[in-house]
Amino acid sequence: xxxxxxxxxxxxxxxxxxxxxxxxxxxxxxxxxxxxxxxxxxxxxxxxxxxxxxxxxxxxxxxxxxxxxxxxxxxxxxxxxxxxxxxxxxxxxxxxxxxxxxxxxxxxxxxxxxxxxxxxxxxxxxxxxxxxxxxxxxxxxxxxxxxxxxxxxxxxxxxxxxxxxxxxxxxxxxxxxxxxxxxxxxxxxxxxxxxxxxxxxxxxxxxxxxxxxxxxxxxxxxxxxxxxxxxxxxxxxx
Amino acid sequence: xxxxxxxxxxxxxxxxxxxxxxxxxxxxxxxxxxxxxxxxxxxxxxxxxxxxxxxxxxxxxxxxxxxxxxxxxxxxxxxxxxxxxxxxxxxxxxxxxxxxxxxxxxxxxxxxxxxxxxxxxxxxxxxxxxxxxxxxxxxxxxxxxxxxxxxxxxx
Numbered sequence: 001x002x003x004x005x006x007x008x009x010x011x012x013x014x015x016x017x018x019x020x021x022x023x024x025x026x027x028x029x030x031x032x033x034x035x036x037x038x039x040x041x042x043x044x045x046x047x048x049x050x051x052x053x054x055x056x057x058x059x060x061x062x063x064x065x066x067x068x069x070x071x072x073x074x075x076x077x078x079x080x081x082x083x084x085x086x087x088x089x090x091x092x093x094x095x096x097x098x099x100x101x102x103x104x105x106x107x108x109x110x111x112x113x114x115x116x117x118x119x120x121x122x123x124x125x126x127x128x129x130x131x132x133x134x135x136x137x138x139x140x141x142x143x144x145x146x147x148x149x150x151x152x153x154x155x156x157x158x159x160x161x162x163x164x165x166x167x168x169x170x171x172x173x174x175x176x177x178x179x180x181x182x183x184x185x186x187x188x189x190x191x192x193x194x195x196x197x198x199x200x201x202x203x204x205x206x207x208x209x210x211x212x213x214x215x216x217x218x219x220x221x222x223x224x225x226x227x228x229x230x231x232x233x234x235x236x237x238x
Numbered sequence: 239x240x241x242x243x244x245x246x247x248x249x250x251x252x253x254x255x256x257x258x259x260x261x262x263x264x265x266x267x268x269x270x271x272x273x274x275x276x277x278x279x280x281x282x283x284x285x286x287x288x289x290x291x292x293x294x295x296x297x298x299x300x301x302x303x304x305x306x307x308x309x310x311x312x313x314x315x316x317x318x319x320x321x322x323x324x325x326x327x328x329x330x331x332x333x334x335x336x337x338x339x340x341x342x343x344x345x346x347x348x349x350x351x352x353x354x355x356x357x358x359x360x361x362x363x364x365x366x367x368x369x370x371x372x373x374x375x376x377x378x379x380x381x382x383x384x385x386x387x388x389x390x391x392x393x
Contacts, residue, residue, distance in 0.1 A: 070260035
């Protein structure tokens with residue numbers, strides 16, 4: 001709180017650092033040196049110095065410490081983020097790329113038998129392992145739609161979605177298909193074995209089978225549209 | 239009551255605001271990246287090792303509060319924190335910026351609450367951590383801590 005002092009001429013209370021200015025302006029005839037004692041003048045000098053200090057935002061002594069602290073935190077955070085973001089993706093525990101596709105024949109949610117072997121040959125097959133309770137799978141639906149359109153509505157790449165979740169059912173998978181508005185093959189694997197055959201650590205997991213029946217690509221978790229194309233295109237183009 | 243807040247002399251105010259500006263710049267970039275991932279699922283560089291699974295957090299059902307994505311709230315909060323802190327430093331002698339430190343304190347407090355809530359969800363509900371969300375949590379908590387320190391130590 002600012003120090004107030006009574007003006008020795010008019011008695012009005014004025015801030016100490018403004019007292020000299022007040023005397024000169026309001027009481028020009030009053031001799032400042034005669035009105036103010038040496039102690040008053042010293043107090044005014046000290047008050048002015050305090051006022052001057054608050055107009056300078058930085059106190060040099062601490063500024064470097066705070067800046068250093070901020071920069072150190074930023075550097076530590078960036079290093080940690082780079083470290084964690086460059087860790088390898090979780091490995092499947094089995095290296096499937098290059099291996100023959102594991103064949104299966106399972107009825108889709110419309111009751112039509114889907115024989116993988118019968119579909120191999122004309123075009124690559126993209127199998128998405130998902131579950132209806134997987135929100136990442138829901139968020140991937142838009143990407144899958146765009147990919148389906150990009151690949152000629154199934155002309156260039158065949159899309160198959162498989163749920164091996166014990167928490168799903170034919171009805172649940174059908175409902176999911178309708179909810180995400182997909183029109184490719186949806187399967188519920190009631191044996192729950194297909195996902196483990198394909199070493200899926202979770203959902204969504206993608207398996208891209210080439211026209212010769214080998215697993216060309218295997219990857220886990222969501223990818224954006226352009227990354228998906230960069231993975232699938234080389235296989236499509238042979 | 240508001241005079242108590244706005245007229246309070248903050249301890250080492252400018253230094254704390256400078257510290258806040260440095261951290262909030264990084265926070266804005268990370269939050270922006272998270273918002274980008276919100277519209278482009280899978281865009282984050284993020285390993286799936288142990289507890290870390292960014293997708294489970296950013297694309298899951300708990301990625302929002304009252305329908306507003308955490309990523310968007312984080313970006314808005316960090317941008318506003320940066321703006322008010324920077325404006326206060328730039329226009330130090332202007333009267334209208336006197337209350338900006340308190341505004342920064344309030345924003346960082348609200349941001350810290352949201353960040354703590356999201357971290358709780360990650361650890362005890364979702365069971366996975368998003369490293370970018372956790373980084374934002376660290377940044378906003380440190381910013382709030384610094385502002386609170388300056389406010390309490392002030393007079």
